[in-house]
Structures are given as C-alpha cells and as structure tokens.
Amino acid sequence: xxxxxxxxxxxxxxxxxxxxDTLNATGISCAEDxxxxxxxxxxxxxxxxxxxxxxxxxxxxxxxxxxAVEELGIQENTxxxxxxxxxxxxxxxxxxxxxxxxxxxxxxxxxxxKRLMPDKYVFxxxxxxxxxxxxxxxxxxxxNRGENIMIVFINNAVxxxxxxxxxxxxxxxxxxxxxxxxxxxxxxxxxxxxxxLISQLPGSFYVTRQAVNKNTAVRKTKKAILNALNYQKxxxxxxxxxxIGNCPSNWKMTPxxxxxxxxxxxxxxxxxxxxxxxxxxxxxxxxxxGDKQPC
Amino acid sequence: METKxxxxxxxxxxxxxxxxxxxxxxYPITPQSEVLEYLAREIPKYNTxxxxxxxxxxxxxxxxxxxxxGAAGAGFRAMTSSSSPGISLMQEGISYIAGAELxxxxxxxxxxxxxxxxxxxxxxxxxxxxxxxxxxxxxxxVLAPSSVQEMADFVFLGFDLADKYRNPVMILxxxxxxxxxxxxxxxxxxxxKTEKPWATTGKPExxxxxxxxxxxxxxxxxxxxxxKLIEKxxxxxxxxxxxxxxxxxxxxxxxxxxxxxARICHKAAIMAREKGIKAGMFRPITLFPxxxxxxxxxADKAKLFLTVELNAGQMVxxxxxxxxxxxxxxxxxxxxxxxxxxxxxxxxxxxxxSKENVS
Numbered sequence: 001x002x003x004x005x006x007x008x009x010x011x012x013x014x015x016x017x018x019x020x021d022t023l024n025a026t027g028i029s030c031a032e033d034x035x036x037x038x039x040x041x042x043x044x045x046x047x048x049x050x051x052x053x054x055x056x057x058x059x060x061x062x063x064x065x066x067x068a069v070e071e072l073g074i075q076e077n078t079x080x081x082x083x084x085x086x087x088x089x090x091x092x093x094x095x096x097x098x099x100x101x102x103x104x105x106x107x108x109x110x111x112x113x114k115r116l117m118p119d120k121y122v123f124x125x126x127x128x129x130x131x132x133x134x135x136x137x138x139x140x141x142x143x144n145r146g147e148n149i150m151i152v153f154i155n156n157a158v159x160x161x162x163x164x165x166x167x168x169x170x171x172x173x174x175x176x177x178x179x180x181x182x183x184x185x186x187x188x189x190x191x192x193x194x195x196x197l198i199s200q201l202p203g204s205f206y207v208t209r210q211a212v213n214k215n216t217a218v219r220k221t222k223k224a225i226l227n228a229l230n231y232q233k234x235x236x237x238x239x240x241x242x243x244i245g246n247c248p249s250n251w252k253m254t255p256x257x258x259x260x261x262x263x264x265x266x267x268x269x270x271x272x273x274x275x276x277x278x279x280x281x282x283x284x285x286x287x288x289x290g291d292k293q294p295c
Numbered sequence: 296m297e298t299k300x301x302x303x304x305x306x307x308x309x310x311x312x313x314x315x316x317x318x319x320x321x322y323p324i325t326p327q328s329e330v331l332e333y334l335a336r337e338i339p340k341y342n343t344x345x346x347x348x349x350x351x352x353x354x355x356x357x358x359x360x361x362x363x364x365g366a367a368g369a370g371f372r373a374m375t376s377s378s379s380p381g382i383s384l385m386q387e388g389i390s391y392i393a394g395a396e397l398x399x400x401x402x403x404x405x406x407x408x409x410x411x412x413x414x415x416x417x418x419x420x421x422x423x424x425x426x427x428x429x430x431x432x433x434x435x436x437v438l439a440p441s442s443v444q445e446m447a448d449f450v451f452l453g454f455d456l457a458d459k460y461r462n463p464v465m466i467l468x469x470x471x472x473x474x475x476x477x478x479x480x481x482x483x484x485x486x487x488k489t490e491k492p493w494a495t496t497g498k499p500e501x502x503x504x505x506x507x508x509x510x511x512x513x514x515x516x517x518x519x520x521x522x523k524l525i526e527k528x529x530x531x532x533x534x535x536x537x538x539x540x541x542x543x544x545x546x547x548x549x550x551x552x553x554x555x556x557a558r559i560c561h562k563a564a565i566m567a568r569e570k571g572i573k574a575g576m577f578r579p580i581t582l583f584p585x586x587x588x589x590x591x592x593x594a595d596k597a598k599l600f601l602t603v604e605l606n607a608g609q610m611v612x613x614x615x616x617x618x619x620x621x622x623x624x625x626x627x628x629x630x631x632x633x634x635x636x637x638x639x640x641x642x643x644x645x646x647x648x649s650k651e652n653v654s
Contacts, residue, residue, distance in 0.1 A: 075498060076498060076499050076500070078497065078498075081365070088510060091508065094504075095498070095504055096497075096498055096504055097495035097504050097505045097506065098495065098504065098505075098506040098507070099365060099368045099495055099506065099507040099508070100395075100506065100507060100509070101364070101365075102361060102387055102388060105358070105361035105364075105388070108353070108357070108358040108359075108361035108364075108365070109361050109362070109364050109365035109368070110365060111351070111362050111365060112318065112320065112361070112362035112363060112365025112367075112368075112373065113365040113366065113368070113495070115318065115347075115349045115351065116317060116347055116366050116369055116371050117369060117496070117497075120497055137354055137357075138354070138357075138358055138361070141354035141358065
C-alpha cells in the first residue's frame with residue numbers, strides 16, 4: 001500500500017467516525033442491541049442463496065408460503081411437493097419435508113401423501129407448463145376428487161427453466177422462443193384460464209388469482225396462502241392459488257418493466273381476485289375449531 | 296394357515312392386505328383388473344383411524360405410479376399393478392422412484408404386445424422389466440411367479456426386499472398366471488416393519504428436513520449417486536438370487552424358462568424323460584438379480600440349453616451371457632398371446648438333438 005493510499009484510508013476513517021459522532025449527537029444510536037427487529041426472514045425459509053433470476057416472483061412466493069407456515073405454527077406438519085420447472089429446487093429453500101415430483105405429477109404425488117396422512121398440511125408448488133400443460137390431467141382429477149391440499153400455481157406465461165418457450169398460458173400475440181412471431185390462436189389456441197376452469201369442479205373449495213408485483217398484491221397473496229392452509233382443517237376440498245408471476249429474463253424486461261407488464265397486459269387475460277370462495281357456513285365451522293382466523 | 300381356491304390376481308391382492316400394504320393405486324386394464332377390484336372391495340374393511348389404508352382408482356397409470364411415489368416417500372408400504380401398456384406409461388415414474396430410492400411394489404401381469412397387442416399372456420416385457428425400462432441407469436428387483444401360490448408369496452417377499460434395499464420391486468407375472476385358479480395357502484409369513492427415518496412425515500425440531508428427489512444437478516454428485524446405486528445392485532446380486540431346478544442333477548438337456556413357460560417346460564421335461572432323453576428344467580425366480588452363476592455351473596455338465604419364452608427371444612440373451620459359449624443355447628418362442636404345448640417343446644428338443652448328432 002502506498003503512502004498516498006494510506007492517507008486516503010485514514011482520512012476516510014476519520015470522516016466515517018465524524019459522521020457517527022453526528023448521528024450519535026442527533027440521538028440515533030448505531031449500537032446493534034438497541035435496534036428492535038420489525039421484520040425478518042421466516043425461520044422456515046433456509047438461509048441460503050436462491051438460484052432465481054433477479055426480480056423473479058418465485059423467491060418472494062417461497063417466502064410468503066414459509067411465512068404462513070411459520071405463523072400458523074405448522075412446520076412439523078407440513079409436506080411440500082416441488083415441480084419440474086424453475087422451482088425444481090424449492091426443497092433447497094423451504095425448511096419443511098418435501099418431495100420432488102416428475103414434471104406435471106405434483107398433485108398425484110401430493111394425493112399419495114395426503115391420503116395416508118390426512119392430518120398433515122400438504123401443498124404443491126407448480127408452474128404453468130407443469131400444471132396446465134403436461135400435468136393438466138392430474139390437476140383436474142386431483143381437484144375433482146377434492147383432495148384436501150393447497151395448490152400454488154405460478155403463472156408467468158412462459159417455460160422459465162428451459163428459457164422462455166410458449167406455455168399454455170402465454171398471452172395471445174406474446175412472443176416466446178417457440179412463438180417468435182407471437183402466439184397465433186389459429187395454430188396454438190388461447191391461453192388456458194385454469195382458475196376459472198377448475199372452479200367449475202365441485203372438488204375445488206377456494207380458488208383465487210393473485211399477484212406479487214406490488215406491495216398491496218403481496219399482502220393479498222399472503223392472506224390467500226394463509227387462508228388456503230387454514231382451510232385444510234375443514235377437509236372440504238382443494239384450495240387453488242394462482243399467482244401471476246413475472247419472468248424478467250424470458251420476457252426480456254427489467255424487473256420493474258415486468259412488474260408493470262402484469263398490470264398492463266397479464267391481468268387483461270388473467271383478472272385478479274377471488275374466483276370461488278367458501279360459504280359463510282363453511283367458515284363458521286373453521287371458527288368453531290377454535291383456531292384464530294389468520295385474516 | 297388357510298388354504299383357498301383363488302385367481303392369481305386375487306391371491307396377489309389378498310397377500311397385499313396381509314403383507315401390510317398401506318396404499319394401493321391403480322387403473323383398470325385386462326388381464327389384471329381383479330387386483331384393483333378385489334382391493335376396492337376389501338381394503339376399506341381394514342381401514343381404521345389407527346392404521347389408515349388406502350385404495351384409490353387413479354385417472355391413469357401415470358397418476359397411479361406418482362401416487363405410489365408420494366405414499367412410498369412418506370414411508371408407507373405402497374403398490375400398484377397393471378398390464379404391459381399400462382406399465383409402459385408408468386416407466387417415467389418408475390425411473391424417478393428408482394432414482395429417489397423409494398421402496399414399493401409394482402406388478403406387471405404381462406400381456407402380448409407391442410402396442411395394444413392382445414389380452415392373452417406374453418413375456419415380451421422381460422427386457423423392459425430387467426434392463427431398466429425407463430430412462431437412466433437403474434435396476435428393479437424382478438420376481439417371476441409361476442403359480443398362484445407364488446403370486447401371493449412374492450408380495451410378502453417383494454415388500455420386504457423393497458424395504459431392505461430401498462428399491463422398487465416388480466412382480467413380473469403374465470395373463471395366464473394372473474387369471475388361472477389354483478389353491479393358495481396364506482399364513483406362512485411374518486410382516487416385517489422397517490424403520491424409515493428418511494421419509495417425509497413432517498419435520499420435527501429434532502431433525503433436519505427430509506426430502507425425496509432424483510435430481511442431482513452437479514455431474515459429480517450424480518455420478519456419486521449412480522455409483523452408490525450400482526453398489527446396491529451388486530449387493531442385491533450377491534444376496535438375493537433365487538431359482539428352482541427340476542431334474543437337473545444328471546440332465547444333458549436343460550430347459551430354461553420362467554413364469555408360465557416354466558410350467559409348460561416342467562411338463563415337457565417329464566415327457567422327454569419318458570422318451571429316454573435326460574432332460575431337466577431350470578427356472579429363474581429372480582430375473583434381476585439373474586442366476587447367471589448357477590447357469591454357468593450347469594453348463595459345465597449339460598450338452599444343450601433350450602430357452603423357452605412367450606416372446607421373440609429376450610431372456611435367452613441373459614442365458615447366453617451366463618453360459619458364455621460353453622455349450623449351445625437354443626431358443627423356442629411363441630408370440631402374440633399364443634402359448635406352446637409341452638409336445639411342441641419336446642419336438643423342438645428332439646430336432647435339436649438329432650441335428651447335434653448329425654453334425
């Protein structure tokens with residue numbers, strides 16, 4: 001280190017200490033133990049780096065599910081099923097017992113788990129290719145049987161992991177690597193509205209479509225997840241939470257642009273909000289179980 | 296001890312209940328639908344709050360095998376059954392189950408193929424059952440019953456082997472063994488319970504999370520996993536070879552056959568003896584691990600092996616590998632659901648012997 005560099009370092013150290021003094025003088029303390037924690041990572045989410053692209057919705061939804069598991073105190077009784085797709089490594093992040101299913105088969109795997117352990121909380125986490133293309137038969141039949149599980153469906157209108165091919169939910173005219181001129185309905189038909197489709201089945205109990213592209217949306221999604229997990233106590237059927245996700249990498253947008261794209265374009269095809277709600281009578285039963293309602 | 300007259304498929308289903316099968320998932324297909332029907336009728340009688348037992352008709356064989364994955368991954372004794380086209384559909388799931396090392400029982404009541412083929416018995420799924428079947432390097436333990444009694448016995452054995460090695464076990468039967476009625480005795484077995492600390496039963500504070508996966512994205516890790524599987528298969532080959540020999544002590548000509556073919560060859564061997572031919576029969580019971588070593592020993596004394604199968608010649612390749620050129624290994628097969636009678640097998644043997652004498 002040269003003498004000049006040393007001088008600079010000393011100088012900057014001094015300037016930092018001067019700033020600290022100023023802060024102290026204004027009554028703001030830097031001592032750690034005097035901070036109070038107002039928000040932190042849920043303990044059910046493992047403290048590891050995630051592989052998701054910057055700005056991607058997956059990491060946020062992972063966190064929301066694990067927050068809900070922690071708040072409901074059901075970590076010991078929760079078993080998750082991961083898909084094939086970007087969320088294939090979900091079990092590396094969520095600190096609950098998990099099974100990694102074959103592509104599209106998560107709800108069949110979840111059926112196998114839940115039928116044998118009806119008192120456990122079981123959820124699947126699936127993308128649009130997994131749930132709405134290759135796994136649509138399993139999706140429909142699982143819900144038609146009214147399997148008492150929560151399905152979290154991330155709909156970002158592309159195959160993310162294989163780098164941006166057309167999905168069953170790709171918007172009309174949307175360009176992907178396999179629809180380079182835009183989705184042509186005369187060739188590929190229209191985006192599947194899974195929530196509306198499965199809400200017709202008597203086996204579905206609670207169906208909602210949410211997003212996580214802004215604070216208000218995140219709060220609503222969290223509430224939906226809490227509801228869906230809580231409703232498993234009722235044994236009334238499948239809870240289905242569709243979340244409109246962004247995919248900055250494959251949409252070729254910045255995270256901010258991709259979040260705006262959800263409000264500007266995605267919601268036109270996939271309107272947000274509840275599609276099917278439990279009856280007041282069903283919810284009365286939930287209150288009778290003695291547990292506090294999360295919402 | 297209880298002896299009953301039962302269909303092969305029903306004996307297998309009853310054995311599943313007695314062997315403590317917690318969950319059966321299946322889809323109808325001839326000639327094995329009796330398994331699902333029997334269990335749909337009987338399992339609910341055993342389902343209690345203390346011991347939940349499940350039978351579920353799935354929407355496809357694909358769903359069935361993945362439900363088995365879920366239940367087996369949660370530590371339960373789970374099984375499915377089907378016949379050839381349905382087993383083809385399950386191959387993806389079976390590969391994942393083998394990769395994730397989940398113990399379970401898969402039953403194939405083999406019919407003739409390819410494609411939709413026919414509902415009559417066949418042995419055309421030998422390669423599929425013993426060489427992997429799905430993608431990647433893996434092995435199933437394959438048990439081949441040749442009687443209704445063995446349809447029942449191998450369920451107990453199959454579940455035990457699956458638990459012991461954390462490996463899927465297949466019972467490779469056929470349309471005839473599944474459909475025919477014979478007497479079968481129950482009550483010879485103890486049900487063994489295996490601890491499964493790796494199962495996804497919900498994570499208590501006392502342990503880290505359990506997860507079931509066949510994904511090892513780093514090549515170094517996957518190779519390590521593959522090598523571990525190979526070690527396991529070697530261990531299985533060392534410990535679990537099973538076979539039956541009929542009149543092989545002094546046999547010059549030995550039929551090699553499994554399942555239904557072995558029943559016919561047994562009769563053929565007796566008929567050949569009556570004609571003064573020193574014939575015997577060797578029946579592999581485990582198709583993997585294959586009884587290669589014993590076949591090789593027998594080849595030191597015998598003049599010729601005649602492999603008989605209900606296919607175009609599949610197991611005969613394993614017989615030839617075992618014998619390694621020591622003696623001639625011939626093949627006789629019927630296809631398309633056709634079943635040979637013992638006379639035509641004896642004729643085939645006589646022709647081969649006369650050719651041998653001419654040369």
